[in-house]
Amino acid sequence: MIYKRSSALFEEAQQYIPGGVNSPVRAFKAVGGTPIFVKEAKGAYLYDEDGNRLIDYIASWGPLILGHAHEPVINAVIEKAKKGTSFGMPTEIETQLAKLAVSMVPNIDKIRFVNSGTEACMSAIRLARGYTGKDKIIKFAGCYHGHSDSFLIQAGSGAVTFGSPNSPGVTQGTAKDTLLAEYNDLESVKALTTANKGEIAAVIIEPVAGNMGCIIPSDSFIKGLRELCTQEGILLIFDEVMTGFRLGKGGAQEVLGIDADIVTFGKVIGGGLPVGAFAARNEIMAYLAPEGPVYQAGTLSGNPLAMSAGLAMLTQLNEHPEVFQSLAEKTEYLAKGIEKVLDTHGVVYQMNRLGSMMSVHFTDEPVVDFKTSVKGNNDFFKKYFHGMLNHGVYLPPSAFESYFLNDALSYEDLDATILALDTIAPTLK
Numbered sequence: 275m276i277y278k279r280s281s282a283l284f285e286e287a288q289q290y291i292p293g294g295v296n297s298p299v300r301a302f303k304a305v306g307g308t309p310i311f312v313k314e315a316k317g318a319y320l321y322d323e324d325g326n327r328l329i330d331y332i333a334s335w336g337p338l339i340l341g342h343a344h345e346p347v348i349n350a351v352i353e354k355a356k357k358g359t360s361f362g363m364p365t366e367i368e369t370q371l372a373k374l375a376v377s378m379v380p381n382i383d384k385i386r387f388v389n390s391g392t393e394a395c396m397s398a399i400r401l402a403r404g405y406t407g408k409d410k411i412i413k414f415a416g417c418y419h420g421h422s423d424s425f426l427i428q429a430g431s432g433a434v435t436f437g438s439p440n441s442p443g444v445t446q447g448t449a450k451d452t453l454l455a456e457y458n459d460l461e462s463v464k465a466l467t468t469a470n471k472g473e474i475a476a477v478i479i480e481p482v483a484g485n486m487g488c489i490i491p492s493d494s495f496i497k498g499l500r501e502l503c504t505q506e507g508i509l510l511i512f513d514e515v516m517t518g519f520r521l522g523k524g525g526a527q528e529v530l531g532i533d534a535d536i537v538t539f540g541k542v543i544g545g546g547l548p549v550g551a552f553a554a555r556n557e558i559m560a561y562l563a564p565e566g567p568v569y570q571a572g573t574l575s576g577n578p579l580a581m582s583a584g585l586a587m588l589t590q591l592n593e594h595p596e597v598f599q600s601l602a603e604k605t606e607y608l609a610k611g612i613e614k615v616l617d618t619h620g621v622v623y624q625m626n627r628l629g630s631m632m633s634v635h636f637t638d639e640p641v642v643d644f645k646t647s648v649k650g651n652n653d654f655f656k657k658y659f660h661g662m663l664n665h666g667v668y669l670p671p672s673a674f675e676s677y678f679l680n681d682a683l684s685y686e687d688l689d690a691t692i693l694a695l696d697t698i699a700p701t702l703k
């Protein structure tokens with residue numbers, strides 16, 4: 275494939291934008307080579323500035339669960355835009371989206387819309403601190419909850435790709451209130467709750483992790499975590515920015531059968547426009563301004579274009595819940611196809627998968643947490659990524675990211691992807 279124009283655009287972008295990108299993982303640092311500049315996208319395909327067509331397994335990192343430029347979403351945005359793009363005043367559509375989201379997700383009464391997953395998680399933590407009157411939080415190594423200061427302590431995703439899990443600019447004062455546990459290791463959480471008795475406001479977790487590859491919580495771990503939080507008076511925050519409206523209508527709470535105290539959302543809930551949200555039962559949400567004392571605000575929060583995209587997307591999912599099954603089946607088909615090819619070629623790997631999230635790690639040890647995730651061979655991953663890219667398949671450009679399948683992918687696309695892997699597999703040595 276030729277990436278002449280993408281290269282030229284990247285050169286120019288680097289003169290005006292730090293690193294040439296507005297979010298680090300886009301720069302291809304982990305895999306090398308030129309980031310691809312997208313011209314347009316439709317359904318399961320990206321079309322780049324050089325005229326290449328790529329089968330897309332990222333879907334804008336998750337939001338485009340029904341494929342790119344999905345007509346009901348696009349039409350809703352166009353119609354809304356004609357009537358004005360922002361008012362900074364209440365609009366009916368905010369309540370419509372809130373009502374629909376609350377009806378789909380278990381265990382929440384009220385929801386507040388923000389502009390990104392970062393804002394959602396940052397605000398959820400403030401709410402948990404305000405509600406409990408405690409300062410400390412527990413997060414898990416390798417989980418990413420956005421780039422707000424409290425979370426940049428052994429964060430996954432781009433932060434680990436760049437080898438700077440603890441970012442300069444985060445003060446010691448902030449860092450000391452974030453305690454670090456190991457994913458799938460309840461004892462590591464118990465040790466922290468014992469050592470910091472009565473001081474912990476919340477435990478925040480990706481209920482299915484997608485920022486150290488895809489990692490699934492064991493049943494005993496996630497149930498034990500719920501019990502421990504209840505016993506200790508700690509709020510359990512499920513960061514469902516990736517899993518919300520993707521694993522099922524009710525997200526990971528529904529799939530895992532666990533009630534969280536606060537849930538955060540992003541990605542799918544905005545239908546591809548910048549939206550995040552956090553939600554909880556009435557008694558917790560009552561602490562939020564203007565009802566309660568915990569301040570949180572946003573000029574563009576509840577923006578009509580973003581709300582219309584979100585409402586169109588969630589309406590589709592609510593009316594066609596069979597989509598979740600269809601996505602899970604496609605993911606299974608792809609995963610099995612990949613496994614067969616890698617097995618045939620004697621490649622050592624781990625496949626992790628739940629619903630429409632999956633990842634491939636090139637290591638011989640089961641990947642269950644951050645420590646085992648970083649054991650994956652990155653040189654190998656680079657060959658895999660670029661080999662697939664040369665055959666028109668766009669995978670996440672980092673081993674620490676989950677694949678996100680979208681329902682526009684056809685079985686022909688999946689077969690083409692498996693065939694591409696079969697072609698490049700002999701080079702994976």
Ligand code: PMP
Nearest residue numbers: 390391392418419420515516540
């Ligand atoms: N939480 C999770 C689980 C995420 O994966 C992400 C981003 N990928 C965020 C929070 C932050 O969302 P955003 O990039 O929209 O700020």
